[in-house]
Amino acid sequence: xxxxxxxxxxxxxxxxxxxxxxxxxxxxxxxxxxxxxxxxxxxxxxxxxxxxxxxxxxxxxxxxxxxxxxxxxxxxxxxxxxxxxxxxxxxxxxxxxxxxxxxxxxxxxxxxxxxxxxxxxxxxxxxxxxxxxxxxxxxxxxxxxxxxxxxxxxxxxxxxxxxxxxxxxxxxxxxxxxxxxxxxxxxxxxxxxxxxxxxxxxxxxxxxxxxxxxxxxxxxxxxxxxxxxxxxxxxxxxxxxxxxxxxxxxxxxxxxxxxxxxxxxxxxxxxxxxxxxxxxxxxxxxxxxxxxxxxxxxxxxxxxxxxxxxxxxx
Numbered sequence: 001x002x003x004x005x006x007x008x009x010x011x012x013x014x015x016x017x018x019x020x021x022x023x024x025x026x027x028x029x030x031x032x033x034x035x036x037x038x039x040x041x042x043x044x045x046x047x048x049x050x051x052x053x054x055x056x057x058x059x060x061x062x063x064x065x066x067x068x069x070x071x072x073x074x075x076x077x078x079x080x081x082x083x084x085x086x087x088x089x090x091x092x093x094x095x096x097x098x099x100x101x102x103x104x105x106x107x108x109x110x111x112x113x114x115x116x117x118x119x120x121x122x123x124x125x126x127x128x129x130x131x132x133x134x135x136x137x138x139x140x141x142x143x144x145x146x147x148x149x150x151x152x153x154x155x156x157x158x159x160x161x162x163x164x165x166x167x168x169x170x171x172x173x174x175x176x177x178x179x180x181x182x183x184x185x186x187x188x189x190x191x192x193x194x195x196x197x198x199x200x201x202x203x204x205x206x207x208x209x210x211x212x213x214x215x216x217x218x219x220x221x222x223x224x225x226x227x228x229x230x231x232x233x234x235x236x237x238x239x240x241x242x243x244x245x246x247x248x249x250x251x252x253x254x255x256x257x258x259x260x261x262x263x264x265x266x267x268x269x270x271x272x273x274x275x276x277x278x279x280x281x282x283x284x285x286x287x288x289x290x291x292x293x294x295x296x297x298x299x300x301x302x303x304x305x306x307x308x309x310x311x312x313x314x
Contacts, residue, residue, distance in 0.1 A: 060087075060088075060091050061091045061092075061093045062083070062084065062087045062091055062092050062093065062094070063093050063094065063095075064094055064095050064100055064103065064104060064117075067080060067084075067094075067104070067109060067113065067117065068103075068104070068107040068109065070083065071107060071108060071109050071110075071113075072107075077110045077112050077113050080113050081112065081113060081116045084113075084116050084117065084120050085116065085120055085122055089120065092117075092120060094117045094118075096114075096117060096118045101114065104117075137261070138153070140155075140206070140260065140261055140264055141155040141157075141206045141208055141264065142155065142208070143208060143263075143264075144157075144208060145208055145209065145210050146158065146160060146207075146208055146308070147160065147205060147206075147207055147218075147280050147308040148205065148206040148207075148208070149196075149198055149200075149203050149204070149205060149310070150203075150204040150205070150206060151199075151200075155206065158196045158280075158308045158309075158310055159195070159196060159308070160306050160307060160308040161189070161306065161307060161309075162305075162306050163187045163234070163305050163306070163307060185233065185234050185235040186231045186232065186233050186234065187231060187232055187233075187234045187305075187307070188229045188230070188231040189223070189229060189230045189231070189279075189307065189309055190228075190229055191228070191229065191230070192225060192226065192227060192228060192229065192230065193225075193230075193277060193311050194230075194277060194279075194309040194310050194311040196308075196309060196310040196311065197310070197311045197313055198310050198311065198312055199313070201272040201273055201312065202269050202271070202272045202273065203269070203273070203310075204266075204267070204268070205255075205266075205267035205269075205280075206260075206264060206265065206266055206267065207257070207264070207265045207267060207280075208263055208264050209263050209264075209265065210263075211263065213282075214257075214259075214265070215257035215259075215265035215267065216257075217282055217283070218280050218281065218282050219247055219252050219280070219281050219283075220252065220253040220255055220267075220269075220278065220279075220280055220281075221247055221251045221252055221253065221278065221279055221280075221281050222251050222253060222276060222277070222278055223251075223276075223277040223278060223279055223309065224251075224277075225276070225277050230277050230279075230309070232247065232251060232279075232281070233247065233248050233251075234246065234247065234283075234305070246283060247281060247283070253269065253273070253278065254269075254270045255267050255268060255269050255270060256268050256270070273312045274312065275312050275313060275314045276311075276312055277309065277310075277311055278309065278310055278311075278312065279307040279308060279309035279310065280307065280308040281305055281306075281307050282305050282306045282307075282308075283305040
């Protein structure tokens with residue numbers, strides 16, 4: 001006999017009660033001519049167990065009304081969705097017909113919950129593509145902002161520093177000329193020589209510039225060496241000529257630049273460098289070249305920036 005049926009055999013032998021498959025129960029009871037009452041009891045017991053199991057199965061089902069009740073309890077949509085997705089698909093008995101959807105909307109069931117009722121399967125896990133590895137060209141410096149010296153096959157980073165010290169110069173000349181001659185602002189770097197020592201008289205440089213800038217924002221300058229510092233003029237003020245900002249042309253070293261990659265420039269010097277102190281200067285806020293625009297004579301004309309200093313030894 002198929003599962004879910006009740007089988008009663010003759011008065012001799014055994015009577016077998018097959019409970020619906022959902023209960024997982026199998027019950028046997030002996031019978032005989034003198035056991036009719038007991039057989040009837042067994043039959044009733046089988047029917048009772050089958051009905052109870054069927055009722056339990058119905059209780060496990062999740063319907064539209066269950067969702068409406070959960071909304072009425074004030075449960076959040078996340079909780080309701082979690083309940084739906086934690087229920088066995090066979091126990092989900094949602095009515096998602098047009099009429100069923102009307103009833104759900106009338107009960108103020110959120111659209112996100114209704115979508116899960118229509119398709120309770122969880123969304124696929126997002127596929128996170130591995131970031132593309134940066135391909136380093138051995139003929140170019142690493143893609144990090146800075147100035148690089150190409151030493152054979154190696155790129156040596158020239159450490160940079162922000163201008164943090166400035167001083168006024170030319171006060172005596174201004175005093176003795178009754179203010180006709182202006183004063184100037186000098187940027188200073190601590191120490192009489194740089195820690196970056198280059199062995200080439202005509203070094204090959206590469207610039208990896210900040211986004212939005214180019215090699216034109218850099219100037220190569222010769223620093224004035226003092227006993228305990230190096231310095232260069234970054235602005236002037238006062239005097240009959242007013243104020244200017246930037247680096248004086250007479251300390252600039254000419255070079256040509258070639259754009260060889262994204263934000264990367266190859267720097268070629270026009271001639272050998274003499275032993276001394278040098279730096280690439282990237283001005284900020286004002287013009288790097290003092291021959292550019294003027295500023296107020298009382299403004300000071302000082303400029304901030306960043307320097308990448310190096311030494312050409314004897």
